[in-house]
Amino acid sequence: MFSAKFLLAALSLAAVPSSLTLGGELASPSITACTGTINPPDGCATISVVSASCINLTGTLSSLNKAVSWAQVPDGLVCTFFQDRDCSNGGVNAHDVAVLEGGTWDMSDVEGIGGPQNFSDQTSSISCSPL
Numbered sequence: 001m002f003s004a005k006f007l008l009a010a011l012s013l014a015a016v017p018s019s020l021t022l023g024g025e026l027a028s029p030s031i032t033a034c035t036g037t038i039n040p041p042d043g044c045a046t047i048s049v050v051s052a053s054c055i056n057l058t059g060t061l062s063s064l065n066k067a068v069s070w071a072q073v074p075d076g077l078v079c080t081f082f083q084d085r086d087c088s089n090g091g092v093n094a095h096d097v098a099v100l101e102g103g104t105w106d107m108s109d110v111e112g113i114g115g116p117q118n119f120s121d122q123t124s125s126i127s128c129s130p131l
Contacts, residue, residue, distance in 0.1 A: 031073050031128065035063065038070035038104055049079070049128040054087035056125045068107055068123040075102035079128035081110075081119060087127045089113070096122075101131065 036042025057065040083096035098119040
């Protein structure tokens with residue numbers, strides 16, 4: 001039979017949010033972007049995101065610039081994929097952004113500001129925020 005101390009310890013561990021690391025610091029959420037397929041993974045990279053920060057696909061992420069064909073966004077996040085660097089877009093009806101909520105996305109058929117669009121091989125920067 002389990003002791004009360006053991007059960008309390010088990011329950012307290014179960015109550016810790018999965019976004020915490022063992023050190024108690026919040027872990028950054030991450031998205032996956034692929035230049036090939038997402039399943040099986042081909043040309044995929046995991047990108048840590050910080051709320052409302054712009055991520056340019058440069059440096060170690062330069063292989064993804066204008067090459068993202070699949071993306072996976074965790075539940076609870078909304079990410080905007082921009083055609084231009086520095087997370088800039090052309091305005092209200094522009095076709096240079098794709099807005100993705102939690103799920104796995106084929107970038108050839110995603111939701112943009114002006115409606116459904118093909119955004120494959122268009123992304124140069126990304127910004128994510130919690131829903």
